[in-house]
Amino acid sequence: MSSAQQAIRPRRGRDVSARWLVLDGLVWLFRNARLHRLGRATGYVMILPALAVVGVLAAGLAYLTWIAFHKFDAYLFQQGGLSTRNFSEAIRSGYYRNIFVRTLEVSAAVTVAALIVALALAYTMVRSRSRWGRIGLLVVVFLPFLVGEVVRAYSWLVMIGGNGAVPWLTGALGLGKTSLLGTAFGVSLGLMQLMLPLCALTLLPAIHAIDPELEQAAAVMGARSWQTWRHVILPLARPGLAAAAAVSFTLSMTAYATPALLGNGEYDFIANTIQLVYFGHSNQYLGSAIGVLVLIGVTIGVTIIFWAGNRHRAGEPRTLARLQRIVGRSR
Numbered sequence: 001m002s003s004a005q006q007a008i009r010p011r012r013g014r015d016v017s018a019r020w021l022v023l024d025g026l027v028w029l030f031r032n033a034r035l036h037r038l039g040r041a042t043g044y045v046m047i048l049p050a051l052a053v054v055g056v057l058a059a060g061l062a063y064l065t066w067i068a069f070h071k072f073d074a075y076l077f078q079q080g081g082l083s084t085r086n087f088s089e090a091i092r093s094g095y096y097r098n099i100f101v102r103t104l105e106v107s108a109a110v111t112v113a114a115l116i117v118a119l120a121l122a123y124t125m126v127r128s129r130s131r132w133g134r135i136g137l138l139v140v141v142f143l144p145f146l147v148g149e150v151v152r153a154y155s156w157l158v159m160i161g162g163n164g165a166v167p168w169l170t171g172a173l174g175l176g177k178t179s180l181l182g183t184a185f186g187v188s189l190g191l192m193q194l195m196l197p198l199c200a201l202t203l204l205p206a207i208h209a210i211d212p213e214l215e216q217a218a219a220v221m222g223a224r225s226w227q228t229w230r231h232v233i234l235p236l237a238r239p240g241l242a243a244a245a246a247v248s249f250t251l252s253m254t255a256y257a258t259p260a261l262l263g264n265g266e267y268d269f270i271a272n273t274i275q276l277v278y279f280g281h282s283n284q285y286l287g288s289a290i291g292v293l294v295l296i297g298v299t300i301g302v303t304i305i306f307w308a309g310n311r312h313r314a315g316e317p318r319t320l321a322r323l324q325r326i327v328g329r330s331r
Helices: 003-008 018-033 035-046 048-068 085-092 094-127 131-146 149-160 165-172 184-208 212-220 225-236 238-253 257-262 270-280 284-310 316-330
Strands: 070-073 078-082
Touching (some): 035 048, 070 284, 085 094, 085 284, 094 184, 094 270, 094 284, 131 184, 212 225, 257 270, 270 284
Antiparallel strands (some): 070 078
């Protein structure tokens, strides 16, 4: 071993933290595992840790589903026999149904709004010729990730609360102090702060993969800007749009802290209701049934999004040919 390697390698002693020892052990294990002898099975061995984590989550989900199919004896405060009573109560109850519909509507609206703004933001970042402009936009995109969800929600609470900047502005304009707490718009603002950068980061690879010469070719054929967007950029960016929509929709449907704070107890989401049923009513069986129904609903929604995103995947030649026909008819 060279002197440089000895200087870089941490000495084994009392001054070496346990993390360095664990790291040395992992390096030694990786060097002596001789995974190359496994041949094609090397990749499957490497993903075993990830499969273990997914297995733990799957086991938890299976247990959640299992207790959801059991009765709950509120008098004896114990588990009963197998039954679909919890699912029937969750579906037939107008209270739970209204909250689920509310969550679905706001999540869909936030997803659509985030996609529209994020598409323009991602396109500007990719096509910008200014290096500092791209860096500035990246900083703006990454800023919401530097703080936690609760901190972001509290910042909006200060902005749109009773004595916040928004009520002060509306009062100064003679419109009266308008608080957005406990409204769909207020909750949507808090969700947009996170969904917008997530959608933009998801769309960046899709926009970057679109050849700028296709837009130039569309302009040469006489296409207007909106025609280029509709028949060139949007069809080619459709897989990225589907992925961004799936991320935004899933996170919005399962949001907890933002609707809890900005909803002000008047505009809760389904996640807040599950927490109330679990800890407020001490009924984990009904809460598990509601959670399973939400999981089914989110899965159906994501499936529809990906189906719509991959339904008509147009390649570059097909896109330009269709655009040429449309421009030709409009002349």
